[in-house]
Amino acid sequence: MVVCPTFRARGGGADPEARLEEAKGLALAIGLVVVEAITVPIREARAGTLFGEGQIQNIAATCEMEQAELVIVDGALTAIQQRNLEDKFKRKVIDRTGLILEIFGERAATAEGRLQVELAHLDYQAGRLVRSWTHLERQRGGFGFLGGPGETQIEADRRMIRDRMARLRRELEQVRRTRGLHRSRREKAPWPVIALVGYTNAGKSTLFNRLTGAGVMAEDLLFATLDPTMRRIRLPGVDKAILSDTVGFISDLPTQLVAAFRATLEEVTAADVIVHVRDIANPGSLAQKRQVLDVLEELGLIEGEGAAPTIPIVEAWNKWDLLPPDRAAELAEQIAAHPDEVIVPLSALTGEGCEELLAAVSRLLTSGARPHEFIVPVSDGQRLAWLHAHGEVVADEDGGDDERGPLRRVTVRLEPRELGRFVRL
Numbered sequence: 001m002v003v004c005p006t007f008r009a010r011g012g013g014a015d016p017e018a019r020l021e022e023a024k025g026l027a028l029a030i031g032l033v034v035v036e037a038i039t040v041p042i043r044e045a046r047a048g049t050l051f052g053e054g055q056i057q058n059i060a061a062t063c064e065m066e067q068a069e070l071v072i073v074d075g076a077l078t079a080i081q082q083r084n085l086e087d088k089f090k091r092k093v094i095d096r097t098g099l100i101l102e103i104f105g106e107r108a109a110t111a112e113g114r115l116q117v118e119l120a121h122l123d124y125q126a127g128r129l130v131r132s133w134t135h136l137e138r139q140r141g142g143f144g145f146l147g148g149p150g151e152t153q154i155e156a157d158r159r160m161i162r163d164r165m166a167r168l169r170r171e172l173e174q175v176r177r178t179r180g181l182h183r184s185r186r187e188k189a190p191w192p193v194i195a196l197v198g199y200t201n202a203g204k205s206t207l208f209n210r211l212t213g214a215g216v217m218a219e220d221l222l223f224a225t226l227d228p229t230m231r232r233i234r235l236p237g238v239d240k241a242i243l244s245d246t247v248g249f250i251s252d253l254p255t256q257l258v259a260a261f262r263a264t265l266e267e268v269t270a271a272d273v274i275v276h277v278r279d280i281a282n283p284g285s286l287a288q289k290r291q292v293l294d295v296l297e298e299l300g301l302i303e304g305e306g307a308a309p310t311i312p313i314v315e316a317w318n319k320w321d322l323l324p325p326d327r328a329a330e331l332a333e334q335i336a337a338h339p340d341e342v343i344v345p346l347s348a349l350t351g352e353g354c355e356e357l358l359a360a361v362s363r364l365l366t367s368g369a370r371p372h373e374f375i376v377p378v379s380d381g382q383r384l385a386w387l388h389a390h391g392e393v394v395a396d397e398d399g400g401d402d403e404r405g406p407l408r409r410v411t412v413r414l415e416p417r418e419l420g421r422f423v424r425l
Helices: 016-029 054-067 079-087 096-108 109-128 134-139 151-190 204-212 255-260 262-269 287-297 327-336 356-363 379-389 416-424
Strands: 002-007 037-042 070-073 092-095 193-198 227-236 238-245 273-279 315-320 343-345 370-376 392-402 406-412
Touching: 016 037, 016 096, 037 054, 054 079, 070 079, 070 096, 092 096, 092 151, 096 109, 109 392, 193 204, 193 287, 204 227, 204 262, 204 273, 204 315, 204 343, 204 356, 204 392, 227 356, 238 356, 238 379, 273 287, 273 356, 273 370, 327 343, 343 356, 370 379, 370 392, 370 416, 379 406, 379 416, 406 416
Parallel strands: 002 037, 002 070, 070 092, 193 238, 193 273, 273 315, 315 343
Antiparallel strands: 227 238, 370 406, 392 406
């Protein structure tokens, strides 16, 4: 059973129904069967139980009626609140942070991902050891000032957790150094990096597969992708680029995970272009956009609302094929009204608009390109092919003849680094 508390005193925020649907999606993402999902308005949070007594009785009655075995509270619960609710519901209770940690633990595939998830899980559990050892609290009698075995066990466990977390942080630091070395190698290579970012389940992995032909897991689930994946792609005027698929963002991401997944998100900071994939058919698309921009601001990629991003951003309005005609026309007018923003409507599922997206990214990557004119012998097929593969050929005309034979006069737009590579051929 999913319970979504909504606070009456707080204005703004996500729509309660949208929040409830997202909470149900999180439960489904880990294979749970949702027998009931309700929103519970709260005027003032109770320190011991979060909910009022009447609300607790109603939730407990619903659990009995629906035979629910687990209660998911879509919010943050303290250790005491979680324990008290379990006592009153006579069922296991888990909060939003615990649920997301379970999903991440199940989905993380790489060694780095598993390290990050374990670190986050230990950080979450460290403050909840009092719940794990309540069965020993009765043994606190002891003599004099000495504590009982319950306190001893808790302290021993906390020490073990601290030691394990220290080891995990050292291992993750090594991962960051290794990733930094890989990144510096890519920076030395003449290949630009394009990072896909967006709210979870916006269609990033489907788009990634469409553009690269890769077989990355892409399902209608929240957090289908947790580990960063990179593939080579070709763009108009760019012979080779690296496309990176990243973990999806979500509102109220547990602070433990924000810190633990810092290394994963660092890939975004090294990108030459960011493609922000939005589920434009989702009624909460604008709220989701704000969540993503908040994360990008934390990473230092933008400086707040209205400020120019430090890395060019393309908005890919995905799932355009799911829009009714009148809504599509309304959004098309919005795109036309903002010519200074790079917005591409597309469908990653059907492929519609993907070529336009690649062209838009290519224009940003080659914005520093300048036209250059070369006279190349027709017999030098390698250099002619290189110009067509690495630059935007503006003109390819007859260049007359000389001692080398027939010539071609080729005018091509090249980035400075590409020009240097051509000169060295």
